[in-house]
Amino acid sequence: MSNIPNELRYAKSHEWLKLENDGTATVGITDYAQGSLGDITYVQLPKVGTTFKAGETFGVVESVKAASDLYLPVAGTIVAVNVKLDSAPETLNSEPYAGGWILKLKPAQTGDVAGLFDAAAYAKLIA
Numbered sequence: 001m002s003n004i005p006n007e008l009r010y011a012k013s014h015e016w017l018k019l020e021n022d023g024t025a026t027v028g029i030t031d032y033a034q035g036s037l038g039d040i041t042y043v044q045l046p047k048v049g050t051t052f053k054a055g056e057t058f059g060v061v062e063s064v065k066a067a068s069d070l071y072l073p074v075a076g077t078i079v080a081v082n083v084k085l086d087s088a089p090e091t092l093n094s095e096p097y098a099g100g101w102i103l104k105l106k107p108a109q110t111g112d113v114a115g116l117f118d119a120a121a122y123a124k125l126i127a
Contacts, residue, residue, distance in 0.1 A: 002030065002031045002032040002035065002123075002126060003097070004030070004031070004032075004119045004122055004123050005097055006118075006119045008097070008119065009073070009113055009116035009117065009118065010030065010073075010116055010118075010119070010121075010122035010125075011073040011116055011117070012117070012125060013070075013071040013073075014029055014032055014033035014036075014126075015027055015028065015029055015030070015033075015070065015071060015073050016028055016029070016030050016073075016096075016097065017073045017074065017116060019107075020104075023106065023107075023110070024079055024104050024105060024106055025074065025076070025104065025105055025113070026101050026104050027072065027073060027101070027102055027103050027104070027105065028092070028096055028097065028100055028101045028102045029061065029070070029096060029100075029102065030096060030122070031096045031097070032126045033068075033096070034092050034093050034096045034100075037061060037063040037066065037068060038064050038065040039063055039064045039090065039093060040061055040062070040063045040089045040090055040092045040093050041062050041063055041064060041090075042060075042061070042062040042089050043060075043061050043062075043085040043086070043089045043092065043102065044059040044060040044061075044062075045059055045081040045082070045083070045085065045086070045102065045103065046058045046059050046078050046081060046103060047078065047081075048078050048079065048081060049077065049078060050077070050078050051075075051076070051077045051078075051108075052075065052076065052077075052078070052105075053072070054072060054073065054074050054075045054112060055071055055072065056071065056072055056075075057069045057070065057071055058070050058071070058078070058103070059102070061092065062089075070102065072105070073113075073116055074107050074108070074109070074112040074113055074116070075107065075108040075109065075112065076106050076107040076108050077106050077108075078103055078104070078105050079104050079106050080103065081102070081103045081104075082099075082100075082101050082102055082103065084099065085100070085102065
């Protein structure tokens, strides 16, 4: 059974998003995603300042099993990336919701977050 925190929103492509108090949003991959990938060996991070549309590929996660594209759950501009993942990509396996965050962005429309799955809907999706 995957860990699915209630305070996060989820994309069908298995990324999570957390709206922060300062209006930014933090994005990572779900516990289900990291478990499906296996041991993560590399994370390609986007450049800070880049703007993406919702659903657009922003990076890649490579594991011993496969390489998988990462998709932005909502449109926005990247304001920070987790550079710790360059030297410790396995953090996505051990802490998918804490130390394993991938990026922070300024959403183009904060209302877009409402279109993502809540924890209950995501749990049904992966059941």
